Amino acid sequence: MIHIKKINYEPSEHETETASSSYLMSLIAIIVGLPLPIINLIATLMFYLGNRNTTYFVRWHCTQALLSQLSLLFINSFGFWWTISIIFTEEIITNKYIAYIIAVLIFNLTEFIATIYTAIQTRKGIHIEWWFYGSITNFICK
Template sequence: MEHNEKFKIETRNFSYKVDDSEAEKASNSYLMSRVFITAGLPLPIFNLIATFIFYLGNQRSTPFLRRYCTHTFFSQLSLVIINSIGFWWAFFILFEERVFNIDYIVYLIVLFTFNLLEFVATNYTAFQTRKGIHVKWWFYRDLSCSMVQL
């Protein structure tokens, strides 16, 4: 088992031998959210909807694939929440004559940092998953594993 303290991502082999098509589908659950990034940048709900459809379409799949579809969905859900707060805060500053203050600037820094880290971690996870390596993010691992009964 490999553990990366810097990003709090844990990798290990799955409990059974993952076949190639299963690893590819699990990896695609992450890459699919990247395909929708062109539509999802202005409205991140598109990424969440696409991920949810992929999640629903794979509910009767293997535990490996279901776990990664669940994991991707939670990842996109957290992005939607964080990005929506930033969107509406900007909306109120622009159209409701709210104050542009240091709190907003700090939140934008946090928002961009979180989005960048999520982007890097998603790509890393997609590549590792494609190899059949089981990757767990510190924030979502317990939730996604418990929903799939792993």
């Protein structure tokens, strides 16, 4: 799911700090964004916009952090509005709903752990590529 890629480039202290912060940003946003998933995306998007013209290393990690939030936004938003409809409308709790919430929790938890790990490694200047998101980021960041 996650793999370390050697790059022919030694990022500076400032770069590793900023790249690591892009993950931390999404981490903090997850906590705030759990009840309102769009916050995750806004936070990482703002960070991305602020750093898109910096060095490759920073840009790459900001993009990966942003992309990972995008897919979470969809699944979390769906779960969020489903929950709201159960609380405020005649919709009832079903096995399908509980199963969905469990799937959402598993994906969020995986993302959460991966984010912490990547933030630590990136801070050390190690380049971490995620499954799927890493590939898209490679495709976007030239």
